[in-house]
Amino acid sequence: MYQPIGREELERYLPNFDPMRDPQVGEWVLVSPHRRVTLLRPFVQMAVDRGLQPIYPFLVANTLTDGGSSPSVLTTMEPTCSAQVDPRRIFPALEEVCRKYRRRRVRNTKPATFNNKTNNIHDVNTEDGDEEDDDTTLYLNVRALLLTPCAPAVFGGSDFIEGLDKETGRVVFLNWKTGEVRTDTAALKPRPIPEWAEEVAEKAIMQWENWRREEKKALHPRETDCDTPPLQKARKE
Numbered sequence: 001m002y003q004p005i006g007r008e009e010l011e012r013y014l015p016n017f018d019p020m021r022d023p024q025v026g027e028w029v030l031v032s033p034h035r036r037v038t039l040l041r042p043f044v045q046m047a048v049d050r051g052l053q054p055i056y057p058f059l060v061a062n063t064l065t066d067g068g069s070s071p072s073v074l075t076t077m078e079p080t081c082s083a084q085v086d087p088r089r090i091f092p093a094l095e096e097v098c099r100k101y102r103r104r105r106v107r108n109t110k111p112a113t114f115n116n117k118t119n120n121i122h123d124v125n126t127e128d129g130d131e132e133d134d135d136t137t138l139y140l141n142v143r144a145l146l147l148t149p150c151a152p153a154v155f156g157g158s159d160f161i162e163g164l165d166k167e168t169g170r171v172v173f174l175n176w177k178t179g180e181v182r183t184d185t186a187a188l189k190p191r192p193i194p195e196w197a198e199e200v201a202e203k204a205i206m207q208w209e210n211w212r213r214e215e216k217k218a219l220h221p222r223e224t225d226c227d228t229p230p231l232q233k234a235r236k237e
Helices: 007-013 033-050 094-100 195-218
Strands: 028-031 104-107 112-114 117-119 130-133 138-141 146-148 160-164 171-175
Touching: 028 033, 033 094, 033 138, 094 146, 146 160
Parallel strands: none
Antiparallel strands: 028 138, 104 130, 112 117, 138 146, 160 171
């Protein structure tokens, strides 16, 4: 059976993982903008050097016979893609996501003047300007080699992750647990919190706010803005 990831296995993927600065819930690790390079660079290099293959619950659920073992991309095992979909056809590679969400982006701050007229910065494209940080929070599933800005269910989002079908060019939403594919944006809607879990959710929100405050103390103010949904306790299947 597909076993939850343990601390030892997680640290094999992410040697710079810091539980105090990198929130982890279940299979997912929240990657803050200022931790992006430290966490991801060694992992991406490992994936390239070893030719690692993504491992998803719905692809390996019936392939493991040892109940005490758990799947690991570090074994370079080949996933069984006989299911209804191959995630590699939908989700971009780690390197692609890292390139898209680089820490530095150019932002024009000076209006350009043409024919004695001052144009709005949105109306012209120039190479001059200041640089600003990309403050997008990413979420990493190390076994699946999946890096995404879509918040998973355990972080207040959905088990459906947005991707692009490379064959049809259509935006689709793939459930990383079950392999179900949907095309409606309602797939990203978080499930309602059951009444019995409301107290747990409230405590999770408090924990999340405490973590953010501690981060603000340790970081420059411009690196601490984060709109990530509050932590939610992983739901039982």
